[in-house]
Amino acid sequence: MKIAVIGGGPGGLYFAYLMKKHDPSHHLTVYEQNAAGATYGWGVVFSDIALSFLREADEEFYKEFTARHERCDYMEVVHKGVHVQLGNNHFSRTARIDLLNILQGACRRIGVDLCFEQRITDLSALSGADIIVAADGANSHVRSLYAEAFRPSVEQRRNKFAWYGTHQLFHPVSLIFRETQHGIFIAHSYQYSRDLSTFLVEVDPETWQRAGLDRKSEEESRHFCGEVFRPELGSNELLSNRSPWFQASIVRNENWTHRNIVLLGDACRSVHFSLGSGTRMALQDAIALHDGLVQNGNDVAAAFRYYEAVRRPATSNFQSAADKSLDWYENVSRKMHLDPVMFAYDYMRRTGRVSHDALRERDPRFIAAYEAASQAAA
Ligand SMILES: Cc1cc2nc3c(=O)[nH]c(=O)nc-3n(C[C@H](O)[C@H](O)[C@H](O)COP(=O)(O)OP(=O)(O)OC[C@H]3O[C@@H](n4cnc5c(N)ncnc54)[C@H](O)[C@@H]3O)c2cc1C
Numbered sequence: 001m002k003i004a005v006i007g008g009g010p011g012g013l014y015f016a017y018l019m020k021k022h023d024p025s026h027h028l029t030v031y032e033q034n035a036a037g038a039t040y041g042w043g044v045v046f047s048d049i050a051l052s053f054l055r056e057a058d059e060e061f062y063k064e065f066t067a068r069h070e071r072c073d074y075m076e077v078v079h080k081g082v083h084v085q086l087g088n089n090h091f092s093r094t095a096r097i098d099l100l101n102i103l104q105g106a107c108r109r110i111g112v113d114l115c116f117e118q119r120i121t122d123l124s125a126l127s128g129a130d131i132i133v134a135a136d137g138a139n140s141h142v143r144s145l146y147a148e149a150f151r152p153s154v155e156q157r158r159n160k161f162a163w164y165g166t167h168q169l170f171h172p173v174s175l176i177f178r179e180t181q182h183g184i185f186i187a188h189s190y191q192y193s194r195d196l197s198t199f200l201v202e203v204d205p206e207t208w209q210r211a212g213l214d215r216k217s218e219e220e221s222r223h224f225c226g227e228v229f230r231p232e233l234g235s236n237e238l239l240s241n242r243s244p245w246f247q248a249s250i251v252r253n254e255n256w257t258h259r260n261i262v263l264l265g266d267a268c269r270s271v272h273f274s275l276g277s278g279t280r281m282a283l284q285d286a287i288a289l290h291d292g293l294v295q296n297g298n299d300v301a302a303a304f305r306y307y308e309a310v311r312r313p314a315t316s317n318f319q320s321a322a323d324k325s326l327d328w329y330e331n332v333s334r335k336m337h338l339d340p341v342m343f344a345y346d347y348m349r350r351t352g353r354v355s356h357d358a359l360r361e362r363d364p365r366f367i368a369a370y371e372a373a374s375q376a377a378a
Pocket of ligand 1: 006007008009010011012031032033034041043044045046118119120121135136137138140141142161163200264265266267273276277278279280281282
């Protein structure tokens with residue numbers, strides 16, 4: 001089979017790797033608009049459950065990928081300056097560029113053609129392909145080209161984000177809530193390598209304007225956010241890697257396939273990063289599409305049906321949890337009066353998917369503190 005993959009992000013590369021490894025007679029070409037070493041952002045985080053599926057799909061890649069991960073088995077919610085620890089929340093962190101480098105190396109070793117600095121704007125150039133995988137990200141060009149067939153919807157959420165790095169090491173995943181004279185600033189931070197942490201700043205649009213961030217340059221914004229979180233950053237500064245303010249867009253598609261074209265990863269559906277699972281979803285898409293093709297041979301339509309049957313329910317479940325998480329962050333001002341333990345509890349229950357008992361099982365000490373705090377409040 002001749003398969004063209006548009007987009008050399010985690011989803012496109014992993015799919016190409018799995019297909020070529022399963023059957024070296026397939027011709028796989030990945031077209032990526034950027035240069036080989038380019039990426040945006042800093043580290044990415046996975047919950048530990050999020051990685052077991054990779055081991056099942058391909059042990060070799062799993063081992064190489066997880067070898068240098070930073071791990072921690074608890075997280076922290078920092079509210080009113082108090083650090084509340086939440087035990088038994090396992091996270092694995094890595095640099096996004098490391099993930100891409102490992103995938104590129106694995107693809108090269110088995111003979112996937114990687115074409116960098118090649119932006120695909122017209123699919124007629126790929127007319128010889130049996131399958132075209134559109135793994136071209138949340139702003140997918142392929143999805144726009146065939147919008148009538150895919151019927152996408154893109155919902156822009158209100159909060160503003162800037163994705164920084166820092167040499168300050170946040171060993172646990174740390175969510176820091178800071179009240180300022182302008183409003184609330186939130187930092188999502190975690191160490192992902194020996195000497196770097198991700199530091200994603202979130203702020204509602206009204207606070208953003210009151211703080212004058214709408215008029216500040218990228219450099220001035222970076223400096224401003226560094227001062228907001230000075231107590232946590234110590235003497236370290238925030239670092240920039242194409243870090244302008246942006247808003248999250250939530251992508252959905254009524255149809256995931258059209259003729260021999262299939263959407264994969266963020267192009268197909270995006271989940272908000274407050275749940276830190278977009279990369280995992282893209283990798284799981286790659287596995288399901290690969291499985292569908294392996295099980296159905298040359299019957300591409302049957303393979304696409306399998307892919308959608310497996311991935312649609314997971315997507316809907318996840319997107320509805322992510323929506324609740326987003327609502328929580330966007331309305332956090334209503335929760336800021338809570339004492340730190342009650343606040344952390346509310347955060348943990350925000351998607352409705354984690355019960356009180358499940359939390360007790362994870363961290364009995366935290367639940368005892370919560371029950372004492374709510375009794376005192378009553
Ligand atoms: C601030 C932020 C933090 C995040 N944190 C996490 C996290 O902690 N954990 C997590 O799991 N996920 C996280 N994500 C989400 C994650 O980055 C995405 O879900 C994931 O990268 C999706 O992979 P993908 O392969 O579908 O798309 P992408 O990674 O977007 O890759 C698409 C690729 O296609 C290329 N491309 C686009 N158009 C064309 C074209 N026409 N021709 C050729 N190439 C093209 C692009 O250059 C890009 O390399 C985060 C996202 C953001 C914005």
